[in-house]
Amino acid sequence: MADSSPLLEVEDLVSGYGAAQVLHGVSFEVGAEAVAVVGRNGMGKTTLCRTIMGLVAARSGSIRLGGQELTGRKPHHIAESGIGYVPQGRRLFASLSVDEHLMMLAKGTKNQRWTPDAVYELFPRLVERKNVKGTRLSGGEQQMLAIGRALLLNASLLIMDEPSEGLAPTIIEQLIDTCRTLVEEGHAVLLVEQNLGVASEIAQRHLVMVSGRIAAEMEPDQLLNDPEAQRRLLGVESSG
């Protein structure tokens, strides 16, 4: 992909559930980089992810991936066109073992960067848990599997929705390392985080979401060192 044109372009995106409109015209771009969407609970961050994936229908606006329009397409087309999705709450399959989660998506991964073996190499912990049901894993292992599963799409963009949620601090450290490795390898990452610390460790740009709009775009340090902006945009007293 050319560095000049953005990979993901979201323009004036409006969506919601039933009578409730959640996104009120969201616009931003993501290139070959890690971008974090931060904001309080209920500001529309998860709805944004779900709308990009086609799981919630966009009411207006456009989503383009590598120039290709995604709105109105089915979720499986959207995923296939190049988005790996790590959803909030991992959403692993209760009936499938760790290995089955990966084998299910192994088709067509041969000679690609991410194969089931490559995922096991990235997360050696999962090898030991190969035959355990996905939902019986610890929180950290579940997150590894959810990321590994998304990697198997060999997609150009990875969307991660609250990956640090419910994880112990040491596990979060590992998660940050993993994400940095992926970004260094050239994966574009759209990271949704409530934890400003985690977001700042991974992403170079922060999009602050307030009431279904991108209210501000900031450098990580800018936001971290500005308690006033944090209180105004995130509604938190300086968190680290």
Add this chain to the structure above:
Amino acid sequence: MGLGIGLLLLALIAAWVLVLATGTPAGPLIHEPRDFLSTLLNALTIAGLYFIVAAGFTLVFGLMRVVNLAHGSFFLLGGYAALEFQRFMVGKSGNISSSEVSALRWLVPLALAAAVAGIIGLITQQVFLRWFQGQDMRETLITIAISVILADQMLTHFGGLAKDIRWPGVLDHFLIVFDFRYSVPRLFMLFTAIVVGVLLWLWLHKTRTGMVIRAGVDDTAMVQALGINVQVVFALAFLVGSALAGIGGVMGGSFASLAPGVDGQWLLNSIIVVIVGGMGSLVGAMAGSLLLGLVTAFAPAYLPADFTHYSVIFTFVLLAAVLAWRPYGLFGRPE
């Protein structure tokens, strides 16, 4: 305490069958061991047929959560289709004897009937049901409508009299061990059920399609968000489920007979098996079939002769007992 009552009941039943059951069609086990053995084999073999039909039902209703009340109609339709194909192949329109039926004249109708039932099922799903995923009430009404229409159409074409498909000559005799005789076709039903069970298990657990089906049952939207077109896979599962109803119909039509009303009866059997065994579990369908088979074979044989026609009640006793003990069925898991 529940376990105690259960064990006590089982002990009473065992004592009854073993020594007390005088004046019943079979007679107590200590006096009539051969009757006991054939009742047991009857139970196992009819359980085989229950399993073939209910495995298809558990795939569609248990796994994909599509309320398909036309499953029994696909059973009967498959049976009638095989009947027509067999008559065509033999070149007679009735009174076929099994000596005229070569293995091929049974297997080809079987394959064609499976295809007919499978395709009709697929059409039902694609044309009518696909739009209403997760809307139980609409699925129920649509499939009841389809079953009523199919039942009337079949009544017009095949009449109201019971008809049966002939087993092939190679199967249609008795197995004799010392002085014990047993019907080979019934053993063949059990054998087929085992083959179907093994193939289904391999399909669901060892192939990518099977993994997608199981994952899709857990979280359809997530499977789609991983780039898999889950509709194609669900359509395939519906095809296989309906084809199994058709195969069951050929077995049932050869072992018993085909007549109006048989469709509803087999739908009911399948529902009972799935409720007893637990929704969506293949092992559950096996256990459910086995229990239903045991109840339907033993109740009429070991009730006092005057009460034989009450044996149907025991099916409901089975249902009530299982639901009281395990509300999600033996191998079901809470939603």
